[in-house]
Amino acid sequence: VCGIVGFYGPPKTKAVYDIISGLLSLQHRGQDSVGVVTFKEKFRMKKGLGTVSTVFKDENLEELPGCMGLGHVRYTTQGSNELINVQPFTVNYPFGLSMVHNGNVINFKHLRNYLYEEHHRLLETSNDLELLLYTFASEMEKHDLKNFNVDDVFSAVTETQKKVEGAYCTITMIANKGMLVFTDSYGIRPLVMGVKQTDEGPVYAFASESTCFDYLEYDLIRDIGPGEAIFIDTDLNVHERVCYKKQMNFCVFCYIYFAREDSVLHSRLVADCRVKLGKKLAKQIRSSGIKPDIIIDVPSSAYFFASGLSEELGIPYRRGIAKNNFIGRSFISPTQSEREKVVKNKLNPIRKIVSGKKVAVVDDSIVRGTTSRHIVQLLKKAGAEKVYFISAAPPIISPCIYGIDMASKNELIAANYSIDRIGEKIEADAIIYQSLSDMQELYKEVGLPICDACFSGNYPTGKSDEVFEQIEQERFSSRK
Numbered sequence: 001v002c003g004i005v006g007f008y009g010p011p012k013t014k015a016v017y018d019i020i021s022g023l024l025s026l027q028h029r030g031q032d033s034v035g036v037v038t039f040k041e042k043f044r045m046k047k048g049l050g051t052v053s054t055v056f057k058d059e060n061l062e063e064l065p066g067c068m069g070l071g072h073v074r075y076t077t078q079g080s081n082e083l084i085n086v087q088p089f090t091v092n093y094p095f096g097l098s099m100v101h102n103g104n105v106i107n108f109k110h111l112r113n114y115l116y117e118e119h120h121r122l123l124e125t126s127n128d129l130e131l132l133l134y135t136f137a138s139e140m141e142k143h144d145l146k147n148f149n150v151d152d153v154f155s156a157v158t159e160t161q162k163k164v165e166g167a168y169c170t171i172t173m174i175a176n177k178g179m180l181v182f183t184d185s186y187g188i189r190p191l192v193m194g195v196k197q198t199d200e201g202p203v204y205a206f207a208s209e210s211t212c213f214d215y216l217e218y219d220l221i222r223d224i225g226p227g228e229a230i231f232i233d234t235d236l237n238v239h240e241r242v243c244y245k246k247q248m249n250f251c252v253f254c255y256i257y258f259a260r261e262d263s264v265l266h267s268r269l270v271a272d273c274r275v276k277l278g279k280k281l282a283k284q285i286r287s288s289g290i291k292p293d294i295i296i297d298v299p300s301s302a303y304f305f306a307s308g309l310s311e312e313l314g315i316p317y318r319r320g321i322a323k324n325n326f327i328g329r330s331f332i333s334p335t336q337s338e339r340e341k342v343v344k345n346k347l348n349p350i351r352k353i354v355s356g357k358k359v360a361v362v363d364d365s366i367v368r369g370t371t372s373r374h375i376v377q378l379l380k381k382a383g384a385e386k387v388y389f390i391s392a393a394p395p396i397i398s399p400c401i402y403g404i405d406m407a408s409k410n411e412l413i414a415a416n417y418s419i420d421r422i423g424e425k426i427e428a429d430a431i432i433y434q435s436l437s438d439m440q441e442l443y444k445e446v447g448l449p450i451c452d453a454c455f456s457g458n459y460p461t462g463k464s465d466e467v468f469e470q471i472e473q474e475r476f477s478s479r480k
């Protein structure tokens with residue numbers, strides 16, 4: 001995952017201020033790097049490795065003028081964490097294009113060859129944004145550029161969506177023409193549109209999550225659907241088109257882990273979905289025969305699962321683990337030893353609360369199992385009589401090829417061991433997972449078609465061993 005934003009308003013708008021605030025609210029989606037570009041006669045850009053507040057600490061934002069601009073925070077999946085891979089990317093023909101994206105292209109080898117053979121474009125980076133940018137630029141070139149019109153833009157988007165396979169949302173500035181967004185045909189990754197009315201006219205905004213609009217006081221208009229494109233022209237007219245659409249498959253892991261609890265995706269508050277998933281776990285707990293004294297959460301993404309479960313079972317919820325909020329997220333730290341160090345410094349069980357108790361500890365998911373084992377050990381050291389480990393997500397049995405870094409099947413504990421064996425490995429007195437069918441049923445009830453490929457092995461785009469091998473190789477080399 002990454003976080004992207006785009007703002008476009010009347011001439012007096014200073015887009016950069018909303019871009020920086022927007023990126024701060026999306027910082028949970030990636031902390032490896034940040035980039036901002038604005039447009040006023042030409043593109044002006046600032047990029048750096050690290051978080052928004054470090055990269056923009058001493059920056060004079062007036063040096064990024066313009067009523068239109070884009071921002072990006074990155075979590076590395078494809079391509080190494082070097083400045084050359086930091087978004088946005090620009091290309092000067094046709095018109096001048098600047099683009100950011102969130103997602104993962106799965107046919108990059110094929111596209112790389114296609115762009116070189118057919119359009120004689122050599123990729124400069126190992127970032128798949130280049131594939132999207134150059135494919136779109138090559139499709140735009142085929143039209144009558146002197147008579148720029150919105151139908152040609154949508155036609156170029158359609159051809160790009162047909163050629164670029166995977167999961168992606170993009171925001172693009174077309175110099176002196178407008179702002180364009182488009183998504184992949186399955187709508188796997190989130191992108192929302194908002195607006196703020198000013199005396200000069202509307203300022204339009206696009207962002208990975210709606211939480212950004214709450215801070216900036218924009219009204220959420222809607223989600224961008226599968227295969228859709230929106231173009232805002234220089235008079236701030238909004239043009240919308242469904243270009244190349246297939247059956248929607250929105251990433252369910254976004255609701256479970258990546259999105260912030262205060263975000264609204266597809267008209268559903270993320271926190272509400274987590275409470276509902278927590279309630280679904282009650283059935284499993286009852287049939288397992290375990291009788292916890294208290295329910296605690298691994299802070300902080302598991303809070304709503306734990307509170308839903310506690311409500312359903314009538315067992316008290318307690319905050320049993322304190323968290324140091326000034327240390328990054330362990331799941332998205334690039335190496336195992338970094339992840340372990342992060343967990344050790346980040347979590348501290350509250351002895352008075354857990355000591356002598358049968359504790360059910362709820363986490364959003366179990367990926368490799370090493371973090372889970374560490375949490376069980378911490379709770380036992382703090383005097384817990386029993387520790388039951390509860391995963392709000394079903395077992396993760398297959399890697400994500402759409403931009404979530406769980407590269408290898410070998411790394412996924414549930415792909416390699418039975419549930420009982422996982423319980424032993426993480427040293428828990430019992431282990432309980434969400435049932436896949438209960439989770440699927442919940443999203444069926446709310447009418448949202450989901451991608452659950454990492455839990456079910458059913459990939460909406462289909463899968464080939466070649467794609468898996470390519471992605472694993474890319475990820476391992478970028479980690480090195």
Ligand code: SF4
Nearest residue numbers: 251253400451453454
């Ligand atoms: S495979 Fe899993 S993480 Fe990846 S898009 Fe699908 S649900 Fe999300």
